[in-house]
Amino acid sequence: MDRRAIEIIGIVQGVGFRPFVHELATGLGLSGFVKNRAGGVRIEVEGDPRSLDRFLAELTSRPPSPARIEGVRWARRPPRGEPGFRIEPSAGDAAGPIFLAPDVATCDDCLRELFDPRDRRHRYPFLNCAHCGPRLTIIRETPYDRERTTMAAFAMCLDCRSEYEDPRDRRFHAQPIACPACGPRLRLLGGDGRAIESGDPLSDAASALGRGRIVAVKGLGGYHLCCLAGDEGAVAELRRRKHRDEKPLAVMVRDLRWARALGEFDEEERALLASPCRPIVLLRRRPGAPVAVGVSPGGNPRLGVMLPYTPLHHLLMLEVAGAPLVMTSGNPSDEPIAYDDLDAARRLAGIADLILTHDRPIHLRCDDSVSRVVDGAESPIRRSRGSTPLPIDLPVPCPRPTLALGGQLKATFALGRGRHAFLSHHLGDLDRYEAYRAYAEAIGHYERLLAIRPALIVHDLHPDYASTGYARGRPAELPRLAVQHHHAHMASCMAEHGLDEPVLGVTFDGSGYGLDGATWGGEILVGGYLGFRRAAHLRYVAMPGGDRATLEPWRMAASYLADAGVGSSAIRLRASPAELAVVRTMIERRFRSPPTSSVGRLFDAVAALAGLRPRVSYEGQAAMELEWLATGVAADAAYPFEIQQVQGDGPPGAPLQIDHRPLIAEVAAEAGRGRAPAVIARRFHSTLVEMVAEVCLRLRGESGPAKVVLSGGVFLNALLAREITGRLTREEFRVYRHRKVPPNDGGLSLGQLAIGAARDRS
Amino acid sequence: LGHGGGGRATADLIGRLFVPAFGNEVLAALEDQATVRLPGGDGVPAPRIAISTDAFVVRPLFFPGGDIGRLAVHGTINDLVVGGAEPLYLAAAFILEEGLALDDLGRIVASMRDSCAEAGVILVAGDTKVVDRGKGDGVYITTTGVGLAPEGRSLSIRDARPGDRILVSGTIGDHGIAIMSVREGIEFETALESDTAPLGGLVRAMLGACPGIRAMRDPTRGGVSAALNELAAASRVGVTLLEGSIPVRPEVRGACEMLGLDPLDVANEGKLLAVSPPEDADALLAAMRSHPLGRDAAIIGRVVAEHPGMVTLRSVVGGERIVSMLSGEQLPRIC
Ligand SMILES: [Fe+3]
Ligand SMILES: [Mg+2]
Ligand SMILES: [Zn+2]
Ligand SMILES: [Zn+2]
Structure with missing residues (x-):
């Protein structure tokens, strides 16, 4: 006989963990008890040592799905000889570290009930259990109990109450427990926000969808705008009403069979599609997929597909007989998803013909996550619903509670406590008032929920990011640390992989404020969390009109041509002669033309030179189209380029400069001879691969590190990421790419936190 | 010292350096002009006056629709009038760069005279300094305006209210x-x-x-x-x-x-x-x-x-x- 006392911290409350422990202990013939305590659970078990070992092993290896164990400690205790195993009432002891569960897709058990005519929750759109359902989006305060969620207004019926209190029930302490007798209900509103009498809101909404109408549907983290994905007219109308340029729209399909009809996927992609997080997964679009061209226009070879993740979605997909539905967040572009009922009615008026809503309030808005698989591993694009606020491990623990504020676009923030980094959901473009307000509110909300009061603030070095402005607005006595943008990108990828040693950081990006005041974005850094050396960068060119140049790639083409001394014409650049004259003067006089080393802008220039669009409707569009063109074309020769040590008044060890003038001259010449854009696109990718390889090899020759991290928004480009990895691996570098957070600015806050922690420690 | 484009960097500088150094309520209000009361006595009511000063460093000196002289007059009196004051007098200081064409200076002075007349103010004091070639962009002008601030009239950027x-x-x-x-x-x-x-x-x-x-x-x-x-x-x-x-x-x-x-x-x-x-x-x-x-x-x-x-x-x-x-x-x- 042995007795062990076990302390577990992590997401182990309200996720069916105690029933699981109960079952495990009884199955192994162990006696003792389990009880909730702040931040985790305490277990004491007694029995023969072999069973105790098995108990510990199984406890940590197969906990119920939303549970996540962050730490286990155990110690021997003298046996008491008590009979049986029991669940004890929660202990109200001192506060421990708090963890929160993300929202979890409807589990298989609940799905069976949903479609079982004999079940009392048959066709009930709000069923859930301790293993699934809303979490983060309905919590007002911690500890996580029903009265502190948006379910507080719904009094449990006797049936629900007895399930909730039965330790052997799947719904034991499932806070959002509900049934048709006591829980939330669907309602139907007109496009004007006024209630519509409906005996069956779900089937009325579905039949409107079937007639090609646009319906707003209140989901888990906000309102989606939906229409038939196969209906060209409906999709065009949705884009028109939403003023949504050309960004691809996501499609929800009923199940994996339907997903297969739209896109190709392998085992990893299947697992990602069906994971409890249920992200939108970018699949290779199947030729002849029954989806309107307008869903992802511009020759996009991929399609964003997701599976239903709430009972309401499952029922809706059934009602529309499985027809794939466009599901895009219900908001003007670049603003966070509409979530508040009054606000949604106002914002969606004029966009939706009908609004399918319900009376369970969303407390925290949360956009869908977006992800994909590259080389057999997940490569996140947006980490949001279903993933946040699961902590990510930091390589160096935070000495003090720390808040990292992220960037400007695709904003996320992160709270650090010890070795845990809690990254927020996606908050969008902070230039938008709605987004900024949501950002500021969410910071306060997460600080309260996780009980983290920051004693250090880390922000981007850029003086004009709204996140930097937010940092300035916090009390002046709170210490602030400004981190260079690309250093944070590099650290973000390092942190994910637990690297804490010098690395080569290849950060290819749109823009970031550099130490010299220039706009960086094509950087190869050497260093770690504590500091870095800018080992190489693209040659600076002018960015005529600043951010304007990002939306008008022809400007970057004009700028690169001028730098390379190659003549250009308005016709070639598809600009008016007057525009070109102004832009040339701006470049010549360096007027409103900040210097940049951005790879994103080089992509833009090459895209424009190759004959792709001279103007884009969202940042990065030209670069994506160049990637699509190049994908599937056989590898080809690279264009010429040069690498020089920057001379002059710089200190010794001045950075290498990657000179793209030969590349630009060659691209211009090829385009002039009428070379196919796809060939130019392919060769350009190969050129970037060679640039990186040559710089890394030269740096290794100078005893530089042999580990390389790839970060920055350009590495959303799968072709480039894959080829650089392959090339460097052949040269015996160890290459690391993002697996947990996006390579773009959505992952910035993690890097800031890692740097903040390391600097704070030293 | 960074560039002063009139943005946040300038505002920070003022708030961090100048306001504390001179610590007084009038300056700290950061209005475009200062309203102060002169001492009264002997049955003479204390008059309220408004003061504003502004330096002009525009390039080029002459541009379509105006020149630095006009700008130097308008800039200062406009700061007074938007505060509700009646501008009366102006003082001007000129920093001239060696080599500036006398002709150009003449045109600038004439333009200032006309602008003063148009606005009904009198230029009553002035100063000139000459700096070496290359140390100035032809001419810099600083003007200071004084005006009467009518009793009871208060216009202040602190007074905006929701609904306005x-x-x-x-x-x-x-x-x-x-x-x-x-x-x-x-x-x-x-x-x-x-x-x-x-x-x-x-x-x-x-x-x-x-x-x-x-x-x-x-x-x-x-x-x-x-x-x-x-x-x-x-x-x-x-x-x-x-x-x-x-x-x-x-x-x-x-x-x-x-x-x-x-x-x-x-x-x-x-x-x-x-x-x-x-x-x-x-x-x-x-x-x-x-x-x-x-x-x-x-x-x-x-x-x-x-x-x-x-x-x-x-x-x-x-x-x-x-x-x-x-x-x-x-x-x-x-x-
Ligand atoms: Fe970035
Ligand atoms: Mg002024
Ligand atoms: Zn469930
Ligand atoms: Zn019930």
């Missing part, structure tokens, strides 16, 4: 774009002129029609966005502008697009912003429009209780953007 309307006296951005285009040799399709003008007459007409005006500002350097951000901060209120209602000449809009500028950030020299109680806004607008310098006046937004200290712009297609006070340098943010 924001009015602008005409098209924005004309001056800044005109200057840039001549200075940088950029030829836009239509030639633009600076809007520099003395605003005393317009302000008199406005105060006559609507004595309840809460505040006025001339949105010079830093443009409408800097002026309204200061107002929002000083009054602890929010400001929301309506995109479609802001008068901008098409050629200015076109130029801004080319240069990657927001018209809200571009300097004006003959325009003012006014904050009015909601019930007076229409009468005020009518009074402005019947004055030649206010023909294109418009109500462009309102003061709100939400987002204190912040200015937003509601777009025509929905969605609201933050109009921030930037650091003053052009730093791309799209990543």
Whole structure:
């Protein structure tokens, strides 16, 4: 006989963990008890040592799905000889570290009930259990109990109450427990926000969808705008009403069979599609997929597909007989998803013909996550619903509670406590008032929920990011640390992989404020969390009109041509002669033309030179189209380029400069001879691969590190990421790419936190 | 020391260095002009006067619609009139660069004389210094204005209240774009002129029609966005502008697009912003429009209780953007 006392911290409350422990202990013939305590659970078990070992092993290896164990400690205790195993009432002891569960897709058990005519929750759109359902989006305060969620207004019926209190029930302490007798209900509103009498809101909404109408549907983290994905007219109308340029729209399909009809996927992609997080997964679009061209226009070879993740979605997909539905967040572009009922009615008026809503309030808005698989591993694009606020491990623990504020676009923030980094959901473009307000509110909300009061603030070095402005607005006595943008990108990828040693950081990006005041974005850094050396960068060119140049790639083409001394014409650049004259003067006089080393802008220039669009409707569009063109074309020769040590008044060890003038001259010449854009696109990718390889090899020759991290928004480009990895691996570098957070600015806050922690420690 | 584009860097400098150094309430109010009371006594009431000073470093010295001399007169008296004062006297200091053509200086002085006459002020004191060649851009002028601040009249950027309307006296951005285009040799399709003008007459007409005006500002350097951000901060209120209602000449809009500028950030020299109680806004607008310098006046937004200290712009297609006070340098943010 042995007795062990076990302390577990992590997401182990309200996720069916105690029933699981109960079952495990009884199955192994162990006696003792389990009880909730702040931040985790305490277990004491007694029995023969072999069973105790098995108990510990199984406890940590197969906990119920939303549970996540962050730490286990155990110690021997003298046996008491008590009979049986029991669940004890929660202990109200001192506060421990708090963890929160993300929202979890409807589990298989609940799905069976949903479609079982004999079940009392048959066709009930709000069923859930301790293993699934809303979490983060309905919590007002911690500890996580029903009265502190948006379910507080719904009094449990006797049936629900007895399930909730039965330790052997799947719904034991499932806070959002509900049934048709006591829980939330669907309602139907007109496009004007006024209630519509409906005996069956779900089937009325579905039949409107079937007639090609646009319906707003209140989901888990906000309102989606939906229409038939196969209906060209409906999709065009949705884009028109939403003023949504050309960004691809996501499609929800009923199940994996339907997903297969739209896109190709392998085992990893299947697992990602069906994971409890249920992200939108970018699949290779199947030729002849029954989806309107307008869903992802511009020759996009991929399609964003997701599976239903709430009972309401499952029922809706059934009602529309499985027809794939466009599901895009219900908001003007670049603003966070509409979530508040009054606000949604106002914002969606004029966009939706009908609004399918319900009376369970969303407390925290949360956009869908977006992800994909590259080389057999997940490569996140947006980490949001279903993933946040699961902590990510930091390589160096935070000495003090720390808040990292992220960037400007695709904003996320992160709270650090010890070795845990809690990254927020996606908050969008902070230039938008709605987004900024949501950002500021969410910071306060997460600080309260996780009980983290920051004693250090880390922000981007850029003086004009709204996140930097937010940092300035916090009390002046709170210490602030400004981190260079690309250093944070590099650290973000390092942190994910637990690297804490010098690395080569290849950060290819749109823009970031550099130490010299220039706009960086094509950087190869050497260093770690504590500091870095800018080992190489693209040659600076002018960015005529600043951010304007990002939306008008022809400007970057004009700028690169001028730098390379190659003549250009308005016709070639598809600009008016007057525009070109102004832009040339701006470049010549360096007027409103900040210097940049951005790879994103080089992509833009090459895209424009190759004959792709001279103007884009969202940042990065030209670069994506160049990637699509190049994908599937056989590898080809690279264009010429040069690498020089920057001379002059710089200190010794001045950075290498990657000179793209030969590349630009060659691209211009090829385009002039009428070379196919796809060939130019392919060769350009190969050129970037060679640039990186040559710089890394030269740096290794100078005893530089042999580990390389790839970060920055350009590495959303799968072709480039894959080829650089392959090339460097052949040269015996160890290459690391993002697996947990996006390579773009959505992952910035993690890097800031890692740097903040390391600097704070030293 | 960084560049002083009239943005946040300048505001920071003032707040961190100058205000504490001279620590007094009048300066700390950060109005465009200071209102002080001279000592009275012996049955003589203490008069209230307004003082303002401004330095002018414009390049080129002569530009379509004006020159540095006109600007130096208008800039200072406009700061006085938007505070509700009647400008009376002006003093001017000139820093001349060796080699400046006497002819040019003559033209500048004549232009100043005409501008003073037009605005009804008298230049009563002056000073000149000459610096070595290469140490100045031809000429720098600093002017100081003194005016009478009528009893009982108080216009202050701290007085805006939720519900108030924001009015602008005409098209924005004309001056800044005109200057840039001549200075940088950029030829836009239509030639633009600076809007520099003395605003005393317009302000008199406005105060006559609507004595309840809460505040006025001339949105010079830093443009409408800097002026309204200061107002929002000083009054602890929010400001929301309506995109479609802001008068901008098409050629200015076109130029801004080319240069990657927001018209809200571009300097004006003959325009003012006014904050009015909601019930007076229409009468005020009518009074402005019947004055030649206010023909294109418009109500462009309102003061709100939400987002204190912040200015937003509601777009025509929905969605609201933050109009921030930037650091003053052009730093791309799209990543
Ligand atoms: Fe970035
Ligand atoms: Mg002034
Ligand atoms: Zn379930
Ligand atoms: Zn019930």
